[in-house]
Amino acid sequence: MACYLTxxxxxxxYRSVLVVLVLLALAAPLALGxxxxxxxxxxxxxxxxxxxxxxxxxxxxxxxxxxxxxFVPFAIDQGVEYARHRILCPDWDQPVRQGNDFIVCAxxxxxxxxxxxxxxxxxxxLLALAAxxxxxxxxxxNTLQGAMAAVPRGQLETxxxxxxxxxxxxxxxxxxxxxxxxxxxxxNLWMIxxxxxxxxxxxxxxxxxxxxxELGGQKTGVYAYPHPDWRVWYFMGVLAFYLLLTWSSxxxxxxxxxxxxxxxxxxxxxxxxxxxx
Amino acid sequence: xxxxxxxxxxLALGTxxxxxxxxxxxxxxxxxxxxxxxxxxNQLEGFDIDVGNAVCERAGLTCxxxxxxxxxIIPNLVSGNYDAIVAGMSATEARAEVISFSQAYKLPxxxxxxxxxxxxxxxxxxxxxxxxxxxxxxxxxAETSATLVEFASPDETIAAVRNGTADAVxxxxxxxxxxxxxxxxxxxxxxxxxxxxxGVSIGLRQSDTELxxxxxxxxxxMKADGSLNALLVQWFGEETLLFD
Numbered sequence: 083m084a085c086y087l088t089x090x091x092x093x094x095x096y097r098s099v100l101v102v103l104v105l106l107a108l109a110a111p112l113a114l115g116x117x118x119x120x121x122x123x124x125x126x127x128x129x130x131x132x133x134x135x136x137x138x139x140x141x142x143x144x145x146x147x148x149x150x151x152x153f154v155p156f157a158i159d160q161g162v163e164y165a166r167h168r169i170l171c172p173d174w175d176q177p178v179r180q181g182n183d184f185i186v187c188a189x190x191x192x193x194x195x196x197x198x199x200x201x202x203x204x205x206x207x208l209l210a211l212a213a214x215x216x217x218x219x220x221x222x223x224n225t226l227q228g229a230m231a232a233v234p235r236g237q238l239e240t241x242x243x244x245x246x247x248x249x250x251x252x253x254x255x256x257x258x259x260x261x262x263x264x265x266x267x268x269x270n271l272w273m274i275x276x277x278x279x280x281x282x283x284x285x286x287x288x289x290x291x292x293x294x295x296e297l298g299g300q301k302t303g304v305y306a307y308p309h310p311d312w313r314v315w316y317f318m319g320v321l322a323f324y325l326l327l328t329w330s331s332x333x334x335x336x337x338x339x340x341x342x343x344x345x346x347x348x349x350x351x352x353x354x355x356x357x358x359x
Numbered sequence: 360x361x362x363x364x365x366x367x368x369x370l371a372l373g374t375x376x377x378x379x380x381x382x383x384x385x386x387x388x389x390x391x392x393x394x395x396x397x398x399x400x401n402q403l404e405g406f407d408i409d410v411g412n413a414v415c416e417r418a419g420l421t422c423x424x425x426x427x428x429x430x431x432i433i434p435n436l437v438s439g440n441y442d443a444i445v446a447g448m449s450a451t452e453a454r455a456e457v458i459s460f461s462q463a464y465k466l467p468x469x470x471x472x473x474x475x476x477x478x479x480x481x482x483x484x485x486x487x488x489x490x491x492x493x494x495x496x497x498x499x500x501a502e503t504s505a506t507l508v509e510f511a512s513p514d515e516t517i518a519a520v521r522n523g524t525a526d527a528v529x530x531x532x533x534x535x536x537x538x539x540x541x542x543x544x545x546x547x548x549x550x551x552x553x554x555x556x557x558g559v560s561i562g563l564r565q566s567d568t569e570l571x572x573x574x575x576x577x578x579x580x581m582k583a584d585g586s587l588n589a590l591l592v593q594w595f596g597e598e599t600l601l602f603d
Contacts, residue, residue: 089399089400089401090399090400090401090402091397091398091399091400091401093401094401152431156434156438159438159440160438163439180565180566181565181566182437182457182458182564182565183437183439183564183565183566183567184437184438184439185439185564185566186439188381191439195381195382195383195384195442196381196382199423199425202425283428284428284431286425286426286427286428286431286435288426295512295514295515296390296397299512299514299515299518300514300517300518300538302392302537302538302541303537303540303541304392304393304396304405304537305392305396305398305399306398306399307399308541311518311521313518
């Protein structure tokens with residue numbers, strides 16, 4: 083039994099848990115950053131930025147995620163290869179698109195065919211990260227934009243009355259106060275993001291759900307450890323992992339919410355004030 | 360993840376891979392025993408892997424394996440993420456419109472319906488039949504009056520029959536045979552039907568005529584000296600169809 087649980091493929095299962103956690107740890111701040119920029123663009127008075135932000139947010143929100151997860155990595159991959167092709171192989175005379183085929187010179191490949199497997203894995207991981215950040219960034223942008231609009235107008239008026247510039251009012255008054263309105267929406271997004279990682283397999287990254295299915299599936303006599311369909315046990319493990327992850331996330335969000343509510347003109351802030359008084 | 364850390368470490372050391380020799384990247388599904396599967400050592404193994412390695416060795420190519428999901432295995436080939444598909448793929452007309460194929464390295468194996476023992480043969484026309492998506496078997500079921508349920512991986516089609524989601528599964532006979540023998544009478548074959556296409560071949564980009572010629576020459580040599588037949592017997596047993 084101990085031998086079975088420590089085969090190289092089981093070690094890959096344990097590693098995939100780390101891959102998922104690293105992806106989440108990187109995708110969440112990236113998506114938040116993109117979301118923040120998107121929200122700023124949507125609020126902007128600039129005639130170019132505002133439609134751009136609105137287009138990005140409504141497009142991503144309106145198209146099924148799975149299409150973006152297939153489209154974004156392919157688009158970035160081919161885009162990067164095309165750019166490298168134009169720079170590195172100026173004498174190339176054949177067309178890049180030949181029928182169904184997308185062909186660039188060998189030096190423009192990203193990564194190069196000669197690169198070891200881990201470079202390919204890393205590149206795939208980065209493409210997946212970009213897809214996650216772009217898709218979840220759009221949802222975060224909408225949440226943050228709503229949160230910025232929810233800060234009471236009186237707060238900003240007071241800031242103006244004190245002679246603050248719009249920039250100062252934004253940084254000192256609006257920004258610190260908007261989080262309490264954004265947090266419930268952002269925590270929703272985080273929960274959805276944690277459970278979206280099985281989409282990774284579409285991009286060739288083997289996440290924890292892939293390995294649970296692969297290892298739990300029936301193994302016939304060609305394998306060293308033949309066994310019947312054990313997926314239910316493997317998926318129980320995955321269930322425990324995700325429950326633990328979402329449960330501990332909820333704890334963190336609860337504490338954050340308490341901190342953000344201090345001194346706020348919200349029901350939560352009022353309750354804290356009374357409890358303290 | 361360990362790979363990722365390792366990669367960062369190697370990057371820091373500033374070593375870069377050997378650029379001199381070109382590498383041919385071969386893709387396989389890794390979920391279709393005995394054609395190709397991931398073994399306990401997390402290594403690809405199977406008939407396809409042995410054939411691919413032998414072809415590369417003969418052609419003097421350096422080859423590297425890539426594992427890719429079946430549903431996106433053709434899009435990733437035409438997009439140039441790898442150079443060939445060696446994944447028990449039959450050279451069918453529908454696929455030949457998008458990619459090109461080497462000569463066959465395994466003769467067409469009939470497809471078969473597999474069901475729980477005692478299932479009535481009428482399910483083939485009236486029942487629910489499982490098949491893997493993007494296979495010609497899925498197209499075959501779609502043309503019968505039976506109801507088709509598609510699954511992304513071969514293993515799920517078998518599980519669907521076992522838990523009653525489907526009455527039978529249609530797949531390559533030799534893939535199903537190991538499940539029949541392993542099941543101690545739980546599963547049986549209902550019927551076999553001829554498969555379309557010219558047999559199992561290596562899939563290539565249509566523009567990549569040079570690599571196709573190289574692979575064809577290597578396969579010719581392997582057929583001539585009997586080493587391909589030896590691999591067929593090794594993975595599929597004595598009864599499998601051999602090349603003359």
